[in-house]
Amino acid sequence: MGCRGTDSWSALLRVVAETDDAGVTRLVPDPRHLMPGRGAWLHPTGGCLDQALRRRAFGRALRVGAGPDPAAVVAHVEAHDRAPTTGGAGTTAG
Numbered sequence: 001m002g003c004r005g006t007d008s009w010s011a012l013l014r015v016v017a018e019t020d021d022a023g024v025t026r027l028v029p030d031p032r033h034l035m036p037g038r039g040a041w042l043h044p045t046g047g048c049l050d051q052a053l054r055r056r057a058f059g060r061a062l063r064v065g066a067g068p069d070p071a072a073v074v075a076h077v078e079a080h081d082r083a084p085t086t087g088g089a090g091t092t093a094g
Contacts, residue, residue, distance in 0.1 A: 001042040001061055002052030009033065013044040013080075015073055017062040025068040027058055029076040038062055044080040049073065 014030040016037045030039065040061035042048050049070075052058060058068055 001040050001057050002048035002050065002055070003043060005043065005048075007043065009041070011043070012041040013073075013076070014039040014041055015058065015062075016040075017058070017064045017068050019064075025064050025066070027062075027068045027070045027073045029073050031076070044077050046077060046081055049077045 014033045014035075015027050016030050016035045016039050017025050018028050018037075019025045028035065033039075038061075040052075040058055042052055053070060056067060058070065059065070062068070
């Protein structure tokens with residue numbers, strides 16, 4: 001969404017919008033792709049997220065009015081960027 005590039009769904013982060021009782025809309029990361037509702041997809045990188053926020057793409061993609069609060073998605077992407085990469089997923093020492 002942010003960079004407008006395509007990738008497999010397993011490499012992308014799904015984001016959904018949730019509105020609380022006070023009417024505040026927040027963006028929520030859905031890394032397991034299980035939450036109900038309309039989703040927006042982006043690469044879990046700071047650059048792609050920055051582009052999506054700058055272009056206000058979440059509001060259009062999720063069909064929500066005023067700019068939703070992206071704090072949870074920003075925190076998730078920052079944690080993903082800081083996480084060490086592993087060479088072999090599913091391997092065990094022994």
